[in-house]
Amino acid sequence: MTYLAKPRLLTAKAPKNALGYTRRDYEGAVSTLCAGCGHDSISAAVVQACFDLDIEPHRVAKLSGIGCSSKTTDYFLGNSHGFNSVHGRMPSVLTGAALANRDLIYLGVSGDGDSASIGIGQFAHAMRRGVNMTYIVENNGVYGLTKGQFSATADKGTKSKRGVVNSDSPIDLVALALQLGASYVARSFSGDKEQLVPLIKGALRHKGPALIDVLSPCVTFNNHAGSTKSYDYVREHNEAVNRVEVILPRDRIEASYPPGSLRRVVQHDGSILHLRKLAEDYDPADRIGAINYLQERQALGEIVTGLLYVDSSGQELHGHLNTVEKPLNQLRDAYLCPGSGALEAINASLR
């Protein structure tokens, strides 16, 4: 019941992270989403990930578009600035914010309606531009907030709650992101916290555009037989290619694994990704291979999850633009204004 205020009780034993914060410090307002909504699990995973990584909440900027998923930014990181922008345009607003201050962490939350229809253009260009961000798509195959229309990620042949059959081909945001140059591409499932939390952690620590397509069933409009985004369907067809663990620079001990089963990726910021292989022939460093693998498995009705691709070279937009270390929004007048002397010289050159 969302009209009840969240209790501020805290047990003395609540675990604290390195900053002295508890999980509660990473939470936000009470969710107004339907009971059982997959998005709430994703919000919880974001909270857990930020807590585990010792992120200072106020150093995260959360941006979203319009839709049920876009509402979720209110339900976590209550001490972070949030921006619920306009439908399909979160990527541009986030890009602008990221340009202004390269030091913050940018988390973009969107849905399949927001990102694959009206927002498909901005999604694509954010990926190819190399914006340093974590982009979570909460993918349920429908427009929840407007009551159940198909979205562009709905599979062909699936049925709506009222029995309408979708005749359009689906957009695969993961495949698009791979094609367009995103440097961290993952797919997960809201019901698999063990898989999802490390993927979010890896993305938050990643330098470059990180996309996580999270299947997140809509219990009200798309959780029935005939849907390929329902809890049942996703559980039955989920094929994880790896399991990810994120080791921070401060963690000294890395668990060991049987040889050949682990891939170790050192990210640009020094954090380490342990990718424990589940699929024999899957290589997360091979972009083209990844695209092929996805297409092949998709044809067999499989939903491929895990960290599908990672490029840890750390290339991103600020690097391309060669901006100064200091955030642009902190540059004072003297660094920006050339002054009257320079202006006189300009005047002289124009006579």
Next chain:
Amino acid sequence: MTAIPAIDSCNDFVIKFANVNGSGSASANELFARAIMRMGVPAAPRNIFPSNIQGLPTWYEVRVSEQGWSGCRGGCDMMVAMNPQTWDRDVAGIDPGGYLFYDSTKSLPRTKFRDDITVLGVPLTAMCNLEYPDARQRQLFKNVMYVGALVALLDIDCEVVKKLVADRYRGKDQLIEANVNALCLGYQYARDHLPCPIGLRVRRSDRVGDRIFIDGNSASALGAVYGGATVAAWYPITPSTSVVEAFSSYCRKYRTDPDNGRARYAIVQAEDELASIGMVIGAAWNGARAFTATSGPGISLMQEFFGLAYFAEIPAVIFDVQRGSPSTGMPSRTQQSDLLACAYASHGDTRHVLLLPEDPYECFSFGALAFDLADRLQTPVFVLSDLDIGMNERLCAPFDWDDERRYDRGKLMSFEELEAGKNFGRYLDVDGDGIPYRTTPGTHPTKGAYFTRGTTRNAYAKYSETGADYVYNMERLRRKFDTAKTLLPEPVAQPAAQPTRIGAIYYGSTAAAMAEANALLAAGGVHVDLLRVRAFPFCDQVIRFIEAHDAVFVVEQNESGQLRSLLIGEGEIDPKRLLRVLHYDGSPITARFIAGKICEAVTDCKLSPIAEVAS
């Protein structure tokens, strides 16, 4: 022998060049105009170019005016007809008694000429074919050659031209030599074969003074640099593209960190105009001064985001270089028809701050001011110029900057204030001016964070659907808009030499022609008080001006009289008091047109000396 006397005028004439675009003529024509200015005689050159890259007609019109009139006068005293495709209309457009200059290599039938003009032919193609071996050289130097001929015909100081060539190609001696050679060939031919000087002449003067010569778009870009912009997001569109190109160039020079060569700015060419304005808003939300530059079609695309920035109260600066509209309209023609689209941009009850520069000087100063206003008012600020100002170089006052000036970043609550427990409500009016405080992301660990949304909310940024919260917000926005009036550039009044009940209101690029029209009217006994509007919302002075006159002409370059509509609506003015003077065919408005219309109306309505205007 012509029955009509040849036009005789020193330092006061209109010369027009008709060329094929992409042929290198622009450079030569500019050399001509600059030479006249270097002789101390003001000149106002204008490019009329097609929406194309190469091969279509283009014109370059130079208004030479010792008095300093920089608007279009109307009419043409001399035509340099270098484009066979437009020959007939070019010749037809010469004023009786005027001059026609052309390439006489190929002979033309008599019917192609007129009896009431002086014809001056130079066999340019033949001379070039003789002098130069390759086609490109022949084309380029043909242009310089005709400049040389004009120098002789108009008695322009040849040394001034040679110095200009030397300045332009400094360090490239071969080019200097080649250009001077072409100049001299044309000059010598004219001296040997044509009556030099003709009735139109240039004589050295001192009327240019310390003015500079620059286009409005470059000036706007420089204004953005001086105004502290660090983020530019844009999409190319005629005629605003050169704003960001110039910004980029100035930034490379003035915003590159001397220690490490890194950029104190970020410019992103977005995928479209929606992404452009989205980036601007995101950057400004996060505390960086940001802008975009566009034209009419871009303004249409950006409407949704304008409403978001208005309602969520986020700064943004938008340079709209207006062009012929509606729709794709006339991409390379000028107009002033985005006024309403900007003033009331986006659905719902919105209103936006507009700055209306008249020339490159104001493009610079308003450009810089826009960022202070956007931060102070926490709202989008539109700088509305047009193609005529933006893409033509114009003599204007030199730019100035007070080194004591500090950027006004507006009501930004700091870490210290939050830490001290200062009450923060993102949409709370604390002092009655309608402007709340804001914070930027990352300021304080536990205080000052809030949600930014386009939805309605209470004064503490909590989502709300109650009527009272919505009305509070709307009333506060109205107060904010009233506060804006006190911060904007005031209108410029120019009273007539004699008391009069007739007034004229105008803005932007109309100013140049209006000033000259006013002189023409006064000479004919029609006295008009002038008021140039420089911003929206209008301050009381504008409304009082209208009330103080029986009839006010609203002179503008659009079809529906948009400024007039704004005045009527915002000032609650009786429409009958405001008379339209509208020019909107894509060419710049001329002094003759304005004077003609006003004179006609004054005569028709018997407005002079004084008459009752039906109210």
